Amino acid sequence: MRMITLSDIPARGGSPMTPAFGLFMVALATAPFWLPAVGLYQYLGIEVAIWLIFALGFNLLFGYIGLHSFGHGAYLGIGAYAFGLFQQEVTVSLWGGLLAAILAASFAAAIVGVFLSHRRGIYYALMTIGFGQIFWFSAIKLHGITGGEDGLLGIPRPDFVLGPIRFSLADNVSLYWFVAGILAIVTVVLWRLVNAPFGRVLQAIRQNETRARFVGYDVWLIKWLTFTLSAGFAGLAGGLFSMAQEGAYPDVMSLHQSGLIVMMVLVGGGLVSFWGPVLGVILYFVARDIIGGITETWLLWFGLMFMLMVMTRPEGLAGLIHVIRLRLGNVPAQVSAPGIAASRKEA
Amino acid sequence: MIELIPHILNGLTLGLLFALIALGFTLIVGVMEVINLAHGALFALGAYFAMTTIGGGWFGSSAFGVWWGDLPIATRYAIGVVVGPFLAAFAGMVLELCLRPTYGKPQLYGLLLTFGAALVIEELIRLAWGTGEQSLTVPRAINGAFFMGGLIFSTYKFFAAGFAILAIGLVWLFLERTPYGATIKAGAHDSEMVRALGYDLSKLRLLVFGFGAALAALAGVVMAPIWGLRPHIGVDVIIPAFLIIVMGGVGSFWGAVIAAILVGLSVGITGAYAPAWSMLSMYLLLIAILGFRARGLLGRKSALEN
Numbered sequence: 001m002r003m004i005t006l007s008d009i010p011a012r013g014g015s016p017m018t019p020a021f022g023l024f025m026v027a028l029a030t031a032p033f034w035l036p037a038v039g040l041y042q043y044l045g046i047e048v049a050i051w052l053i054f055a056l057g058f059n060l061l062f063g064y065i066g067l068h069s070f071g072h073g074a075y076l077g078i079g080a081y082a083f084g085l086f087q088q089e090v091t092v093s094l095w096g097g098l099l100a101a102i103l104a105a106s107f108a109a110a111i112v113g114v115f116l117s118h119r120r121g122i123y124y125a126l127m128t129i130g131f132g133q134i135f136w137f138s139a140i141k142l143h144g145i146t147g148g149e150d151g152l153l154g155i156p157r158p159d160f161v162l163g164p165i166r167f168s169l170a171d172n173v174s175l176y177w178f179v180a181g182i183l184a185i186v187t188v189v190l191w192r193l194v195n196a197p198f199g200r201v202l203q204a205i206r207q208n209e210t211r212a213r214f215v216g217y218d219v220w221l222i223k224w225l226t227f228t229l230s231a232g233f234a235g236l237a238g239g240l241f242s243m244a245q246e247g248a249y250p251d252v253m254s255l256h257q258s259g260l261i262v263m264m265v266l267v268g269g270g271l272v273s274f275w276g277p278v279l280g281v282i283l284y285f286v287a288r289d290i291i292g293g294i295t296e297t298w299l300l301w302f303g304l305m306f307m308l309m310v311m312t313r314p315e316g317l318a319g320l321i322h323v324i325r326l327r328l329g330n331v332p333a334q335v336s337a338p339g340i341a342a343s344r345k346e347a
Numbered sequence: 348m349i350e351l352i353p354h355i356l357n358g359l360t361l362g363l364l365f366a367l368i369a370l371g372f373t374l375i376v377g378v379m380e381v382i383n384l385a386h387g388a389l390f391a392l393g394a395y396f397a398m399t400t401i402g403g404g405w406f407g408s409s410a411f412g413v414w415w416g417d418l419p420i421a422t423r424y425a426i427g428v429v430v431g432p433f434l435a436a437f438a439g440m441v442l443e444l445c446l447r448p449t450y451g452k453p454q455l456y457g458l459l460l461t462f463g464a465a466l467v468i469e470e471l472i473r474l475a476w477g478t479g480e481q482s483l484t485v486p487r488a489i490n491g492a493f494f495m496g497g498l499i500f501s502t503y504k505f506f507a508a509g510f511a512i513l514a515i516g517l518v519w520l521f522l523e524r525t526p527y528g529a530t531i532k533a534g535a536h537d538s539e540m541v542r543a544l545g546y547d548l549s550k551l552r553l554l555v556f557g558f559g560a561a562l563a564a565l566a567g568v569v570m571a572p573i574w575g576l577r578p579h580i581g582v583d584v585i586i587p588a589f590l591i592i593v594m595g596g597v598g599s600f601w602g603a604v605i606a607a608i609l610v611g612l613s614v615g616i617t618g619a620y621a622p623a624w625s626m627l628s629m630y631l632l633l634i635a636i637l638g639f640r641a642r643g644l645l646g647r648k649s650a651l652e653n
Contacts, residue, residue: 068455115634119641122382122454126593127637133586134630141623255582259384259462266459300470307463311448314456 020275024187028180032173040289042172043244048285049179050240053186055265055277057233062262063270063277064194065226066206067116068125070258071132075105075231077139077253079238084152084248085145094158094169098239105235106228108135113227117220120209129255136253151249155242169243179240186233194274202226260284267309269318276318283317351619353498358615359608360504363511364570366607368584369591370518370600371562377598378534378555381449381457385442386563386588387581388468389435393564394571394580395476397431398483421486432564438468439560443553465581472578483571507569514565515604522600531555590633596646606636606644 031045054076061067082104083097090096112131119127139146146152157169160178169175193199204212205219213219242248251257268280284302291298313320372386401423442464449456489506492499522528534541534551542548567584574580591610595602610629618625636644 068458115638122458122597123593123637123641125382125455125458126589127634129586129589130593130630130633134627137627137630141627255586256579262459263462297470297474300467300474303463303466303470307445307460307467310456310460310463311445314449314452 021187021191024275024278025184028184031180032176042176044285044289045176046172046179046244048281049176049183050237050244051261051264051281051285052278053179053183053240054234054237055261055268055270055281056186056190057230057237058261059265059270059274059277060190060194060202060233061226061230062265063272064199064202064206065223067223067227068262069128069227069230070125070255070262071128071130071135072231072234072261073255073258074132074135074253075109075234076238076241076257077248077250078108078135079105079235080242080245080248080252081139081146081152081238082235083239083242084155087155087158088152092156092158094160097158097243098236101235101239101242102232103235105238106232109231110224110228113224116227117224129258132253132255132258136250136255139250139253146248146250149250151247151251152242153247155246155248157243157246175244179244182236182240186236190233191274263306266314267306267316269316269320271319272315272322273318276316279317349498351616353500354615354619355612356500356615357504357618358612360508360511360611361614362608362611363508363515364566364573365587365591365611366604367511367514367566367569368563369588369595369603369607370515371559371566372588373592373595373598373600373603374531374562375556375559376592378531379446379457379552380454381446381461382454383442383556383559384458384461384585385464385468385581386461386559387583387585388465388472389439389442389560389581390563390567390570390584391472391576391578391581392438392468392567393431393435393561394483394567394576395431395472395481396434396564397427397568398481398571398576399476400430401427401484419486420484421488424484424486428565428568431568432561435564435567436557436561439563440553440557442560443556446556447549465585469578469581476578478578481576483568483576485572503572507573510569511566514562518562519600527554587629590629592643594633594636594643596643599643599645602643602645 028049032042035042035045054072058069058072061069061072079101083101086093086097086100090100112128115131116124116127140149142148157175160167160169160174167174169178194202201212201217201222204215205217205222209219238248238252241252264280264284265277266280267283268278269276270280287302287305288298291301295301309316313323315322368386368390372383375381375383375386401420442461445464446457446460449460485503489503491502493502494500522532530541530546530551534546534548534555538548541551570584574583587607587610591606592598592603594609595604595606610632613628613632614625617628640646
C-alpha cells in the first residue's frame with residue numbers, strides 16, 4: 001500500500017470552521033464537566049492540554065517541514081526552568097513568567113538552530129540529540145541554578161491578571177480553564193500558520209529541499225525559523241508545566257521524554273494530519289492511566305502497541321482514519337491533487 | 348604530568364570499550380541503514396543474561412541441581428560471556444524480523460520502531476530482574492588492583508581493554524578477510540547489486556543484526572563490572588555510541604574506532620580536572636568535529652542524509 005503524506009490531505013483555505021476544529025473546541029470547553037464522569041480526574045486535563053501545546057508546536061517541525069528533532073524535551077525543560085526562575089528570582093507574575101519561558105526556549109533554540117539548519121535527515125536527528133543531551137546534562141550539573149537532580153521546588157502558581165480581571169489559578173479546575181484557553185489560541189495560530197503560504201513552503205521543503213531552494217526560498221532561514229518557533233511553543237508548554245507541577249525537573253529534558261513526544265506525534269499521525277498530535281497525546285495519556293491502572297508495566301504494552309503501529313500503519317491513527325474514510329467514499333469534495341487520486345485508485 | 352597517566356589510561360580503556368559498543372551499531376547502520384536505538388537495550392539484555400548465568404540463577408535453583416553453583420567462578424564466567432551475547436543475538440534477530448515492514452520507507456520508521464523496541468526490552472528487564480542496581484561477578488584473577496611506579500591501576504580495566512582490542516581485531520578480520528565480511532560490506536555498498544548476484548539479502552540482514560546485537564551484548568558483559576547494571580543503562584550507552592559513529596562517519600569501521608578512542612580520551616582527561624562535567628566533553632567534541640566535517644572524520648556520502 002502506498003504511504004500517505006501530509007500533502008494528501010489538502011488544506012481548506014485556512015478557515016478554522018471545519019468539523020474537526022469544532023469538535024476539538026467543544027471537547028476542550030466541556031472537559032471539566034465530563035472528565036470526572038468517565039473516571040478520570042481534572043489534573044489529567046491540564047496535563048493533556050499542556051502536552052497538546054507542545055505536540056502541536058513540535059509537529060510544525062516534525063510533520064510539516066519534516067525535520068526530526070529528538071531533543072525537543074530540552075526546550076520544554078528550559079521553559080519550565082525559566083518560568084520557575086522568573087517567579088523565584090524576579091517577581092511573581094504569570095505573564096512575565098510565561099514570556100520568559102517562551103523567550104528562553106526560543107533563544108536557546110535560535111542558537112542551536114544555527115548549527116542545525118544546514119543538516120538533513122539522520123544527521124539532523126543526531127545533532128538534536130546531541131544538543132538535547134547538553135541541555136539535560138547542564139540542568140543536572142548546574143546545582144546552583146537548577147537545583148540539580150531535585151529540580152526547582154515550590155514554584156508558585158501566580159494569579160491570572162488581565163486589566164481589571166483577577167482570579168486565582170491555585171485549584172486545578174481554574175488552571176485547566178487557563179491552560180485550555182492558551183491551547184485554543186495556540187491551535188488557532190498554528191492552524192492559520194500551516195494553512196498560510198508559509199505552511200505550503202514548509203511542506204515544499206519537506207518534499208524536496210533542493211527544489212524549494214531553486215524556487216527561491218531561503219531554506220536555511222525557514223528551517224531555522226521553524227525550529228525556533230516550535231521551541232517557543234515548547235517553552236510555553238514548559239512554563240505551564242512547571243506551573244501545573246509547581247516545580248521544574250531535569251527529567252523532562254531526557255532523551256526518553258524527547259523520544260516520547262516523537263512517539264506520541266507519530267502514533268497519532270502527525271505526519272499526515274494537523275490533528276494527528278492531538279490523537280497521539282490523548283491516546284498516550286489515556287493509555288498511561290488505563291493500562292497503568294491495570295499493570296505496573298504499562299510502558300511495555302504501550303511500546304508493543306507502538307511497534308505494531310509502526311509496522312502496520314506508520315501514518316498513525318490519522319492515516320488510519322483517512323484510509324477508512326477513503327474506503328467509505330466519505331471524503332469531502334476537494335481539489336484533485338495527484339497524490340489523492342493515486343491513493344484513491346489503490347484504496 | 349605523571350598524575351595524568353592514570354586518567355589517560357582510563358580514557359583509553361573507556362575509548363576501546365566505546366569502540367566495541369559502537370562497532371555493532373555502525374555495522375547495522377552501514378548494512379541496513381537502520382539507526383538501531385535498541386542497541387543500548389540489547390547491551391543491557393546481554394549483560395543481564397550473563398549476570399544470571401554467572402550467578403547461577405537459572406541453574407543453581409532449578410532442576411539442574413546445585414552442581415552449577417559448585418563450578419569454579421572462572422568457568423561460569425567464561426560460559427556467561429558466551430551465553431549472554433548468544434541470547435542477545437537471538438533477541439536482535441527477532442527485532443530484525445519486526446523491522447522488515449519498514450524497509451524501503453524513510454529511515455525515520457526504523458529509528459522509531461527500534462525506539463519502541465528499546466522501551467519494550469527495558470520494561471522486560473525490569474519485569475525479569477527488578478529495578479535495582481545489580482553487579483556482575485568476575486573471577487578473582489582479573490579483579491582487584493596493582494601498583495606500578497607509585498600509581499594504582501585496576502586489573503579489570505586492563506583485562507577489559509585487552510578484551511576489547513581482541514574483539515575489535517577479530518571483527519576487522521571477519522569483515523576484511525572472510526567471504527562473509529565481503530558480502531556484508533557489499534550489501535552495505537549496493538544492496539540491489541548483491542541481490543542481483545543471487546545472495547539472499549534477507550538472510551544477510553538477519554545475520555548482521557544478530558551479529559551486531561551479540562557485539563553490543565559482549566560490550567555489556569565487559570562493561571557491567573565497571574558501570575554496574577541498571578535497567579535503563581541502555582540510554583547511557585546508546586548516546587556515546589551515537590556520538591561516536593557520527594563523529595567517525597556513519598558506517599566507517601576505523602572512523603568509529605578512532606572517534607571512540609578520542610571520546611574516551613576526552614572524557615578521561617577532562618575527568619582529571621572537572622570530574623562532574625567530564626561526560627559533557629563528548630558532546631562538545633561532537634559539535635566541534637561536525638562543525639568542521641559534516642560527515643564525520645572518515646565518513647562518505649550516504650543515503651542517510653536524505
